[in-house]
Amino acid sequence: MSGRFLIVSDVDGTLLGDKAALEAFRQWWEPRRSAVLLAYNSGRFARSLKQSIECEGLPRPDALIGGVGTDIFDADASHCWCDWPPPSTSWDIGRVRQVLADDDRLALQESEFQSLHKTSYYACGAGPADLDQWRQSLADAGLAVDLVYSSSRDLDVLPAGVNKGSAAAYLAQRWEIAPERVIVCGDTDNDLSMFQRGFRGAVVANALPELKALDGPHVYHCQRAHAAGVLEGVAHWMSRS
Ligand code: GLC
Numbered sequence: 001m002s003g004r005f006l007i008v009s010d011v012d013g014t015l016l017g018d019k020a021a022l023e024a025f026r027q028w029w030e031p032r033r034s035a036v037l038l039a040y041n042s043g044r045f046a047r048s049l050k051q052s053i054e055c056e057g058l059p060r061p062d063a064l065i066g067g068v069g070t071d072i073f074d075a076d077a078s079h080c081w082c083d084w085p086p087p088s089t090s091w092d093i094g095r096v097r098q099v100l101a102d103d104d105r106l107a108l109q110e111s112e113f114q115s116l117h118k119t120s121y122y123a124c125g126a127g128p129a130d131l132d133q134w135r136q137s138l139a140d141a142g143l144a145v146d147l148v149y150s151s152s153r154d155l156d157v158l159p160a161g162v163n164k165g166s167a168a169a170y171l172a173q174r175w176e177i178a179p180e181r182v183i184v185c186g187d188t189d190n191d192l193s194m195f196q197r198g199f200r201g202a203v204v205a206n207a208l209p210e211l212k213a214l215d216g217p218h219v220y221h222c223q224r225a226h227a228a229g230v231l232e233g234v235a236h237w238m239s240r241s
Contacts, residue, residue, distance in 0.1 A: 007230075010191050014230060015230055050076065099138055107122045117158065118158055168199065180198075220237065
């Protein structure tokens with residue numbers, strides 16, 4: 001196992017949101033980049049993350065996880081890690097769309113937010129009963145999927161077992177970094193799976209209630225928001241390792 005750390009951070013609302021704090025994070029991280037690996041983990045796709053790296057001051061990381069854990073790219077968004085999701089993953093996006101078609105609680109997100117392994121809907125204000133019903137209909141159709149509902153709006157349908165948490169675990173395993181040296185940071189429900197993998201978690205102060213409700217010895221609730229919270233969380237966990 002490597003002695004390095006790995007930071008896996010959500011982007012929108014977590015690293016992005018406070019330019020001065022992001023710059024402070026960048027200045028802290030750049031001189032440490034060989035000892036502390038950095039990966040972004042976003043609902044957005046790698047090409048969109050690449051634009052934020054070019055235009056919004058995000059430091060160039062070691063890898064990009066995009067599409068809520070469904071794809072992994074190198075830092076330039078030019079080469080995907082083609083062994084993710086695992087080739088054995090069962091997934092029939094056409095059937096998923098058929099099962100959820102004609103449900104007036106759902107509107108398919110724009111085509112730029114769809115990919116081979118992720119289909120996403122707007123489902124404003126959906127509640128647990130709606131989610132249970134969609135889960136049941138998909139299971140009845142024999143489809144093994146994960147539903148991720150976040151920000152009281154976005155419903156992502158993903159292959160079972162493929163999410164931000166499993167993609168982060170895959171990176172950590174490939175880079176031989178033990179879970180206690182992986183620090184995950186987030187602000188909404190689509191980050192939840194990263195906090196369920198035995199990693200060290202940092203919930204930024206501006207997180208939504210869904211993530212603020214997390215509890216446990218491996219969850220640190222930051223006093224500070226956005227990138228300042230990420231720095232605070234990273235310092236917290238690094239000082240304890
Ligand atoms: C990003 C994606 C969107 C997804 C949302 C929540 O905004 O573009 O497709 O539904 O994250 O994961």
